[in-house]
Amino acid sequence: MSTRLLQQEQKVTTWHGPLGWCAAAMAVLATVSALGLVIDARTLVDGQGVWLKPFKFAISFGLYAGTLAWMISQAGRRRRTLWWLGTVTVAGFVVPEISAITFQAARGVPSHFNFSTGLDETVFMVMGGAAYLGWLMTFALGVFLVAQRRVDRAMAWAIPLGMVISLAGMSVGYLMTAPTPGQAEGLASGLRLATIGAHSVGAPDGGAVMPVTGWETGAGDLRVAHFVGLHAMQVVPLVAIGLKLACRRFPVLAGVRTALVVVAASGYAGVTGLVLWQARRGQALVQPDALTVMAAAALVAGVCACAAAVVKSAARTREVPRLRP
Structure with a gap:
């Protein structure tokens, strides 16, 4: 096999580095958070341990990053564009949101829907902005992944369908940010x-x-x-x-x-x-x-x-x- 063909084969099988390292970091954070649940007795107002949310989000983000890294590795076209989209997803979505969640857990306060102080409000706004960017980046990645030529026709359907449903699932998060009827009355007052x-x-x-x-x-x-x-x-x-x-x-x-x-x-x-x-x-x-x-x-x-x-x-x-x- 020629050197050129070997290089092409290597390009096809190489995973996305930032997403791969992100998945590994999430595994470490999940382990640390699990230890935190054992040794840190602090709880939030709902009675749950302060490290439960970082634990759950680390696992979820780890699966998300690992899956995207694998999907990008299967691409044969637009690899440079996909690489940059994946990198922006890590830097603009995963890192800011998980950092905010972990920061609030270390402080012993809720990360979501928390407007108690100016700092808490700013942290939640950062999380919201990261979530919007994450949705857009996932959509863009999905568009370029759908455009790939694949021999496996079943997988050519599985990836876009999975991405579409995932985007719908991500969108459900926006429903949670709306004020409840009681909160709306308080804001109106x-x-x-x-x-x-x-x-x-x-x-x-x-x-x-x-x-x-x-x-x-x-x-x-x-x-x-x-x-x-x-x-x-x-x-x-x-x-x-x-x-x-x-x-x-x-x-x-x-x-x-x-x-x-x-x-x-x-x-x-x-x-x-x-x-x-x-x-x-x-x-x-x-x-x-x-x-x-x-x-x-x-x-x-x-x-x-x-x-x-x-x-x-x-x-x-x-x-x-x-x-x-």
Whole structure:
């Protein structure tokens, strides 16, 4: 193989350095935060440990950075543009937001919706600006990643579909920054509020919560849809990879792998929309009413029916008609 071909192959398989180092740094921060939860007894007003939020965000940002680094490594065109977009994403989105969250945790005060002092308000504004930039950079990266030529047609669908759902999940975060009805009344009366925005719907923040995630168990929680949607960029490509491995044992799937990826992505988008609808109605994830259960059952049935129809059509086309004697 010529030197030129070796260099081209090396370019294709090289991961994005800043995103890769960012993912590694997030793993370190998650470890440090986990230790903080053990040795630091301080809690916030909602009773959760001050290091829980840095721990969760470090894991989420680590997955985000690692996934983008892998996606960029698969690109064959516009690599320089993708490199710069990935670098700006690290410097303008991940680093400022996780730094703000960690800084507030070290101070022992909430990082989100905190307007108690001028410093707290400034920190939250920095986080908000970083989040907007992160959404724009993720969108731009998605556009250039979609434009790639890929031999793997299923992955060519999985990456853009995962990115679109992730952008929708990121957008749910903006719903949390809006003042609640009670806060809106206070602002209209000219009061200076210590908290503006909330992740709970139907009850104040700080009620009974689920372990680890911290999601509300007695009210709707917008963070559920935010989390589910955000991580579609990992789940949908993993479905494509899983189906590729399954094709070795079940060859019938080879011809319909792309269609199954589309079905899986549609179902995942449906789940994201379902938990958002549930939260907006002030209903906790662990306390679904009959309407939510029926909607979930209909979604599962629809996805299963579509997947079964796709596989059945593939099996039918593979059948070889027997010759009559």
